[in-house]
Amino acid sequence: MARLAYSVLWLYVFTLPWENVLLIPGLGTLSRYVGILAALATLAYVLTSGRVRLHWVHLVALGFVLLSVLSYFWSIAPQDTLERILQYGLLWMFFWAIFVVLEAEGPIRRIMSAYVLGAYVAAGNTVYNFLSGSEVVYQRYAAANFDPGDLSFVLSIGIPLAWYLALRETGGWTWLYRVYPLVALGVVFLTAARAGLLGVAVGLLFVVLTLPRATWQLKTLTGALAALALALIPTLIPPESFSRLATLLDEVSSGTLNDRTNIWLAGWQVFGEHPLLGTGAGTFGASLEGHPWFRQWVAPHNLFVAIGAEMGVVGLLLLVGLLGxxxxxxxxxxxxERLLWASVFLILMLACMAQNWEWRKQTWFVLGMILAHWAALSQGQVRPERRPL
Structure with a gap:
């Protein structure tokens, strides 16, 4: 049963980076149903083995989910809240399953590999859309049914994971891990996502800081790939992408970040009107339909603004407790490992500041993997090299 739980979890993680590419008509993403199978397999493993692993952070996360359930009773959009409750319930099961199933570094590394391989699928589909001229918006490209901003962070998370595997793994698959940072960089340029470029920068910084640990062969390959990127990216990426990315500093210093600052201000106004418990999980868009600035459904583009408006100060405290x-x-x-997960966590925080990722599987994946890797190391499952960086 343990092998089954691990196998389904591996498949689930593999589908995360490209989950929107394959939609089942009338049912949603394939990833959702693989996730349900993973949750059931984990429950079966726990029941048959009698082993229940739980950390206090899981209880904080469970409290967050239970608050979303209770918010149904005061929700301004009960149907939206019900949908979000179901999402949170499955995400908590995923968060817990990672901790239950992954008790040693071997399986943890293979789950990282599953994410990187899945990211290649999303990257490949983006390149296909670019070559076929299928734009999301003018001169911006992404995998099918993905927002370019979301996709840029999905791919950025894979950079530290891939490079860590390149440093620690041997064998025929390692070339995929070695070239992934270059692939992710090129595809994020195609998305022209300004915030996502910051995520890529954090991932590449992890590569630079850990390069002294690499073999001379890997260092040589990295130098060659960097030179190749400098030569090819300016010629292959549309000039409009560079023009948009070049406005990042101006947009941060004097712009509205694509109207995000106005959305955030409106969201905090909603929070001020419902400070304790919010308007109900998943109702941010509905709460702005009556706002004088928007009068339509609007995405919050910030995890903390979203939770503040939807679940009030109680929800914010539980969220901060989970992240902290x-x-x-x-x-x-x-x-x-500290530098690996600090880099991934920082990328996640950048994503959460630019997008409302409280309901995205990648958020709960990152949090679950940090907790699982920490538990494996602290319990003496592995004895990694402790050479200082």
């Missing part, structure tokens, strides 16, 4: 509880594990990790 996971982040507090980072200092006790060995140097390489």
């Amino acid at each position: 509880g996971v982040a507090a594990r980072l200092p006790s990790l060995p140097p390489l």
Whole structure:
């Protein structure tokens, strides 16, 4: 049963980066149903083995989910809240399943590999859409049914994971991990996502900081790939993408970040009107339909603004407890793993500041993997090299 739970979890993680590419008409993404199978397999494993692994952070996350359930009773859009409750329930099961199933570094690395391989699918579909001229918006490209901004962060998360595997793994598949940072960089240029470019920068910084650990062959390959990127990217990427990305500093210093600052201000106004418990999980868009600035459904584009408006200060405290509880594990990790997960966590925070990722599987994947890797190392499952960075 343990092998079954792990196998289905691996498949689920593999589908995460490209989940929107394959939609089942009338049912949604394939990933959702693989996730349900993973949750059931994990429950079966726990019931048959009698082993229940739980950290206090899981209880904080469960409290967050239960608050979303209760918010149905005061929700301004009960149907939206019901949908979000179902999402949170499955995401909590995923978060917990990672901790239950992955008890040693071997399986943890293979789950990282599943994410990177899935990211290649999303990257390949983006390139296909670029070559076929299928734009999301003018001169911006993404995998099918993906928002370019979301996709840029999905791919950015894979950069530290791939490079960590390139440093730690051997064998015929390692070339995929070695070239992934270049692939992700090129595809994020195609998305022309300004915030996503910051995520890529964090991922590439992890590569630079850990390059001294690489073999001379890997260092040579990295130098060659960097030179290749400098030569090819300016000629292959549409000039409009560079023009949009070049406005990042101006947009941060004096712009509205594509109207995000106005949305955030309106969201905090909603929070001020419902400070304790909010308007109900998943109702941010509905709460702005009556706002004088928008009068239509609008995405929050910020996790903290979304939770503040939807679940009030109680929800914000639970969310901060969840994020803080996971982040507090980072200092006790060995140097390489600490830098790995600090980089991934920072990319996640950038995504959460630009997008409302509280309901995205990638958020709960990152948090679950940090907790699982910390538990495996602290329990003596592995003894990684502790050479200082």
